[in-house]
Amino acid sequence: MSQxxxxxVSAVVMLAVSAPLEALNYEVGGCKTGSGYVNFTTxxxxxxxxxxxxxxxxxxxxxxxxxxITQPLTLQGIASNNSxxxxxxxxxxxxxxxxxxSIIGQGLxxxxxxxxxxxxxPVNITGITVDGGGGNVGCSTSVGLVGIFYAVGTSGxxxxxxxxxxxxxxxxxxxxxxNTAGATQIIRIENSSVRNFxxxxxxxxxxxxxxxxxxxxxxxxxxxxxxxLAVNASGMVGSISNNVITSAGVxxxxxAFAGPITVSGxxxxxxxxxxxxxxxxGTTATSNKMSNMNNAxxxxxxxxxxxxxxxxxxxxxxxxxxxxxxxxxxxxxxxxQFAFQYSRSQITGNSLHNVDTIQTGSCP
Amino acid sequence: MSRHLAxxFFAMVMLAVSAPLQALNYEVGGCKTGSGYVNFTTxxxxxxxxxxxxxxxxxxxxxxxxxxITQPLTLKGIGFNNANRAxxxxxxxxxxxxxxTSSINGLPFxxxxxxxxxxxxxPVSIIGITVDGSGDNAGCSAETLAGIFYASGTSGTxxxxxxxxxxxxxxxxxxxxxNGAASSQTITIENSSVHNQxxxxxxxxxxxxxxxxxxxxxPPTLSAAIRGNFLSSTGGEAGxxxxxxxxxxSETNGEISGNVITSNPQFATSIxxCCDSVVVSGxxxxxxxxxxxIEIYSGMTAQGNKLSNVGYSIxxxxxxxxxxxSNTIKNTLCGLSFGGASSGTISGNTLxxxxxxxxxxxxxxxxxxxxxxxxxxMSTTSDCP
Numbered sequence: 001m002s003q004x005x006x007x008x009v010s011a012v013v014m015l016a017v018s019a020p021l022e023a024l025n026y027e028v029g030g031c032k033t034g035s036g037y038v039n040f041t042t043x044x045x046x047x048x049x050x051x052x053x054x055x056x057x058x059x060x061x062x063x064x065x066x067x068x069i070t071q072p073l074t075l076q077g078i079a080s081n082n083s084x085x086x087x088x089x090x091x092x093x094x095x096x097x098x099x100x101x102s103i104i105g106q107g108l109x110x111x112x113x114x115x116x117x118x119x120x121x122p123v124n125i126t127g128i129t130v131d132g133g134g135g136n137v138g139c140s141t142s143v144g145l146v147g148i149f150y151a152v153g154t155s156g157x158x159x160x161x162x163x164x165x166x167x168x169x170x171x172x173x174x175x176x177x178x179n180t181a182g183a184t185q186i187i188r189i190e191n192s193s194v195r196n197f198x199x200x201x202x203x204x205x206x207x208x209x210x211x212x213x214x215x216x217x218x219x220x221x222x223x224x225x226x227x228x229l230a231v232n233a234s235g236m237v238g239s240i241s242n243n244v245i246t247s248a249g250v251x252x253x254x255x256a257f258a259g260p261i262t263v264s265g266x267x268x269x270x271x272x273x274x275x276x277x278x279x280x281x282g283t284t285a286t287s288n289k290m291s292n293m294n295n296a297x298x299x300x301x302x303x304x305x306x307x308x309x310x311x312x313x314x315x316x317x318x319x320x321x322x323x324x325x326x327x328x329x330x331x332x333x334x335x336x337q338f339a340f341q342y343s344r345s346q347i348t349g350n351s352l353h354n355v356d357t358i359q360t361g362s363c364p
Numbered sequence: 365m366s367r368h369l370a371x372x373f374f375a376m377v378m379l380a381v382s383a384p385l386q387a388l389n390y391e392v393g394g395c396k397t398g399s400g401y402v403n404f405t406t407x408x409x410x411x412x413x414x415x416x417x418x419x420x421x422x423x424x425x426x427x428x429x430x431x432x433i434t435q436p437l438t439l440k441g442i443g444f445n446n447a448n449r450a451x452x453x454x455x456x457x458x459x460x461x462x463x464x465t466s467s468i469n470g471l472p473f474x475x476x477x478x479x480x481x482x483x484x485x486x487p488v489s490i491i492g493i494t495v496d497g498s499g500d501n502a503g504c505s506a507e508t509l510a511g512i513f514y515a516s517g518t519s520g521t522x523x524x525x526x527x528x529x530x531x532x533x534x535x536x537x538x539x540x541x542x543n544g545a546a547s548s549q550t551i552t553i554e555n556s557s558v559h560n561q562x563x564x565x566x567x568x569x570x571x572x573x574x575x576x577x578x579x580x581x582x583p584p585t586l587s588a589a590i591r592g593n594f595l596s597s598t599g600g601e602a603g604x605x606x607x608x609x610x611x612x613x614s615e616t617n618g619e620i621s622g623n624v625i626t627s628n629p630q631f632a633t634s635i636x637x638c639c640d641s642v643v644v645s646g647x648x649x650x651x652x653x654x655x656x657x658i659e660i661y662s663g664m665t666a667q668g669n670k671l672s673n674v675g676y677s678i679x680x681x682x683x684x685x686x687x688x689x690s691n692t693i694k695n696t697l698c699g700l701s702f703g704g705a706s707s708g709t710i711s712g713n714t715l716x717x718x719x720x721x722x723x724x725x726x727x728x729x730x731x732x733x734x735x736x737x738x739x740x741x742m743s744t745t746s747d748c749p
Contacts, residue, residue, distance in 0.1 A: 077736065084721070084738040127736040129717070160736035162695075162717040193694040193717035193737070195673070221672040221694040221717075223651075244672050244694075246626060246650045267648045267670075269626040270596065289624055289648070291594040292559070312557040312594040312624075313526075334594075335494070335526040335557035339448075353441065353492040353524035354557070355448040 026050045029059025031080035043067050043075070043088065052119055058086040058128060065091055066099065068113045072121025072156075077128045085162075086128055088112060090135040098143060100151055103178050103207050106171075108146045109137045115151035123156035130174075132166035132197075139171035144199065150177035150187055157188040166197040167225055173197060178205040179213040191219040198225045201248075206235035211259040214238045222248070227274060229253050233261060241265045249274045251293075254283055263288060268296075276314075279304035279326070295319045296336075302326050310334075316341045317355075322363035390414045393423025395444035407431050407439070407452065416484055422450035422493065429455055430463065432478045436486025436520075439477075441493045449526075450492070452476055454499035462507040467516045467544030468579045474500055474532075475513030475540075479520065487520035495538075497530035497561075504535035508573075514541035519549040525556040530573070536561045538598065540577045543586035543616070551578065552589045559596045562609065562629075572609035574599050574632075575625075580616035584640045588618040595625045599632025599655070610636040622646045630654035630675070637664060649674055654697075660686055667691065676701060676748060677718075680708075683726070689713060698723055698748030699738070723748040 025032065026049075028040045040046035046056045047069045055074040060083035067088060069075075077086040088111055090096075098107035100115060111130050114123045130147040137145050145168035148158060158175060166172035174194045177187040187204065194201045201222045206213040215236040220243045222230040227249030231240060237259035244267045245251045251268040254261060254277070263285040268276040271293035279285050281303030290296040291312040299318070302325030309331045311317045317333045319341045320326065329349040333339050336354070340347050342361040352358060389396065390413075392404045404410035410420045411433045419438040424447035431452060433439070441450035454460075454476070462472035464480060476495050479488045495511035502509075511527035514520065522539060530536030538558040541551045553576055562573025575598035578588035590612055598611040609632040611625045617640040625634040625647065633656040634649040642660075645667045649657045657674040658666050662682035671677040672694040679701045680686040685708035692714050693699050699718045700710065706727035715721050716736040723743035735741060743749075 079735065079738075079741065082741045082744070084735050084741055086737075129737045160714075160716050160734075162737040164717075191692075191714070191716060193672070195695055195717075219692075221650075223673055223695070244648060244650055244670055246673065267624055267650075269594075269624060270651060289594070291557070291624055292596045292626060310555075310592075310594075313559055313596065332524075332555070334524050334555065335528075335559075351524075352443060352448050354451075354494045354526040355443075358443065358446045358448055 026054050026056045027059065028056060028063070029061045029086070031059035031078070032057060047071070047073060047075070053121060060085050062087045062089050064089045064094070066094060066109075066111060066113070068099070068115070069123050070116050070118060072117055072119065072123055074124040074126065075128060076124075076126045084127075088128060088130045090131070090133065092134060096135065096137045098137070100149055102149075102176070103152065103180050103205060105141065106144050107142050108144050108149060108173075108176070109135065110146045110149035110176075111135070112148045113151065114149065114154045114156065117154050121155075123150070123154060124159070125156070125161055126159045127161070129162040129164070131164050132168075132172060132174075133164075135166070135172075136168045137171075139169035139199075144168060144171035144173060146173040146176045147197075148175045150185075152178060152180050153182060153185060155186045157190065158192060159188070159190045161192040163192065163194050164196050166199075168198065171199050172225075173200045173203060176200070176203040176205075177213065177215065178203070178207075180207055182212060184212050184214055186214050188216040188218070189220065190216065193221050194230075195221070195223040196225045198228050200228065200232045201230045203232040204234075204236035204238075205232070208235070211235055211237040216241075218242050220244075222246075224248050237261060239264070243267075244269075246270045247272075250278065251275065252277045254278045254280050260284070262286075268293070275319075279306055281325075285309060290314065295341075299323050299326055306331065311336065318343070318347070320344070390418050390420045391423065392420060392427070393425045393450070395423035395442075396421060411435070411437060411439070417486060424449055426451050426453055428453045428458070430458060430474075430476060430478070432463070432480070433488050434481050434483060436482055436484065436488055438489040438491065439493060440489075440491045448492075449494055451494040451496055453496045456499060460500055460502045460506070464513055464515055466540075466542060466579075468542050468581065472507045473510050473513055473540070474502065474507045475510045477512045478515065479513065479518045480515035482518050488514070488518060489521045489523070490525055491521075491523045492525070494526040494528070496526075496528055497532065497536055500530075500532050500536075503533040507535070508532070509536040510540040511537070512539045514551055516542060516544040517547070517549065518543075519551055521552045521554070522556060523552070523554050527556065527558045527575075528560050530561045532562075532573075534562050534573055536573045537577050538575045538595075540579075541586070541588060542578070543580045543584075545581075546585060548585045548587065550587045550589075552591075553578075553593065554589070555592045557594050558598060559594075561598045572599070574610040574613055576611070577613040578616050578618070579613070582639065584616040586616040586618075588614060588616055589621075590614065591619060591621045591623065593623045595623065596627045597629070598625070599628045599634075609633065612636065614642050615639050617641050620644045620647065624648045625652070626650045628652040628655055632656075633659055634674070635659070637661070640664075643667070644669065649677075657696075660688075662686060665689075671696065679703070680705060685709070693718065698743070701743075701748055702726075704746075720748045 163174040302323035509532035527538030580586035
């Protein structure tokens with residue numbers, strides 16, 4: 001056989017092998033059928049049955065199942081006819097046993113659990129609704145509910161998702177990603193509607209002194225059921241930007257930060273009686289719009305940079321808790337009872353309007 | 365006398381006349397005194413007593429008075445010692461009788477700060493002042509309460525103001541500007557905090573209550589820029605179909621941009637922009653459950669707004685074209701409702717978590733938008749129920 005013919009045969013064989021693979025689409029729910037489609041009736045069967053790295057299209061409908069994803073893939077809600085919502089719901093007959101234990105030791109009932117992903121690779125979830133209604137598993141240090149859980153060592157992107165009704169007697173969480181020692185994990189949580197939860201909305205945890213979780217939390221709408229914590233960013237590094245957070249007990253809680261976080265362009269409103277953003281050492285908070293809350297910025301320690309934010313209608317604009325070392329400049333405060341509380345020195349370089357008392361509280 | 369000498373004398377006389385004027389500062393409240401300051405004890409006395417065009421500095425404190433401004437000037441709150449709030453309040457011993465009648469709707473208003481009959485012509489600017497309406501509970505049958513009222517024929521800027529507690533039994537507005545005159549006026553309302561108007565009451569005059577209103581005769585003779593304001597709990601609790609009860613009401617031309625509007629009562633409207641070429645852009649509207657986020661009419665544009673937790677997010681009341689593009693809508697009953705229109709620019713919008721995506725559309729299928737988690741892409745009834 002000539003070299004040319006050999007190449008030709010080789011090419012034909014390659015085509016024959018690869019063509020069917022390229023043509024395969026994976027679908028759940030029965031709205032896309034026919035040649036080229038592999039159909040599944042449950043999301044659980046699909047995430048176990050497709051090749052690694054596949055995209056699974058999920059038809060509109062309700063899927064009362066607990067989904068565990070252990071390989072890289074993309075789960076994507078699609079439209080059919082006049083509908084465009086694929087809902088993962090609590091299985092009313094499936095029991096509510098916890099299926100994962102978090103790094104804080106709490107057992108969680110996760111509706112979508114991403115863990116032990118092999119081979120390594122991202123798990124992406126787009127355009128899916130995760131509804132926690134009927135999932136009250138109670139509330140203790142050992143029991144809680146979560147809509148989407150990315151376990152230790154996993155990575156991926158959550159985009160244009162809806163999570164709702166995660167209420168579990170005060171232990172209902174919407175989206176939770178965490179990591180411990182080991183390789184850094186990268187998580188993006190974007191453009192999602194996160195609402196009606198009673199504990200934490202978006203949670204990004206690392207328990208390492210040098211964070212092992214890099215997170216981007218961007219463009220989400222977050223609105224709890226009660227005075228809950230909208231973003232619990234304990235231990236992550238990365239950015240929290242352009243989110244709209246309303247009706248929370250605390251907007252962005254950054255206790256125990258391990259590394260630098262940029263908090264920018266968020267709108268935080270209606271945190272009545274609560275804190276808008278907790279800014280810890282290494283946090284940079286710029287160009288956020290804060291309104292209608294008790295403390296716009298609370299400083300659990302020193303060393304944060306808070307610049308060019310707009311703060312309106314608050315009790316306290318900046319509550320420094322007597323810590324030093326933070327930079328607070330070029331902010332605009334209008335309509336605040338107190339501009340600075342527990343500040344060790346006079347803070348200048350901000351524009352204040354309609355502030356009843358500029359500095360309040362004395363430090364030991 | 366030589367010509368040189370004459371010029372010299374003339375210059376000396378000019379200096380002697382103008383120097384004292386240049387050095388004068390006008391102050392209310394007693395925190396700035398001494399040479400170069402003219403002191404007033406009330407804002408009312410100051411606005412009547414200064415030369416046209418003057419800036420009046422208002423010390424922190426409470427001023428229980430009704431202020432009528434009839435000449436161009438700037439009213440500016442200043443900081444002193446540890447305080448920075450100059451607050452105009454209802455005089456507990458004063459009359460609560462209406463002091464102005466709207467030239468647009470003919471209704472009597474009690475205006476806490478009234479700008480009218482400005483002579484000589486020129487802008488009135490109000491900066492860094494709080495206007496608190498607590499204590500006027502005369503009620504809807506007596507009047508509508510307004511924190512700041514710019515009457516017909518006036519112009520100027522309201523910047524970094526706080527307007528609050530204009531409740532008055534459901535007939536209260538934070539800031540009301542209007543022009544019923546033929547000559548055009550320009551008014552800017554920016555960076556202000558406007559909250560607690562109407563307190564959920566139902567206004568019985570059909571105008572209800574709200575945060576900021578800019579209204580004009582038709583065709584419009586008022587250009588209003590309403591930007592960068594924060595409004596919360598501003599509308600009254602309107603029944604569906606009852607006019608008024610809007611966080612921002614604009615029936616004129618201009619722009620409504622970069623405002624943050626939250627906690628508007630259900631059934632109220634966050635931004636109502638009617639009747640001319642208003643551009644509604646870059647606003648954030650949240651927590652207007654069961655109410656309307658943005659209402660627009662024919663030829664108008666709603667662009668780049670963020671709406672969440674709103675009943676009806678963007679509603680076009682028009683069977684002719686509007687432009688609705690690049691808005692982000694989350695958690696809504698009804699995303700975009702088109703008033704039966706069959707054409708327009710409807711593109712680049714992103715909807716997530718919506719029971720109805722589109723409604724009341726008379727044209728071909730709508731493409732070019734991104735929809736996620738939408739129960740019904742197009743309402744099957746004529747409009748969202």
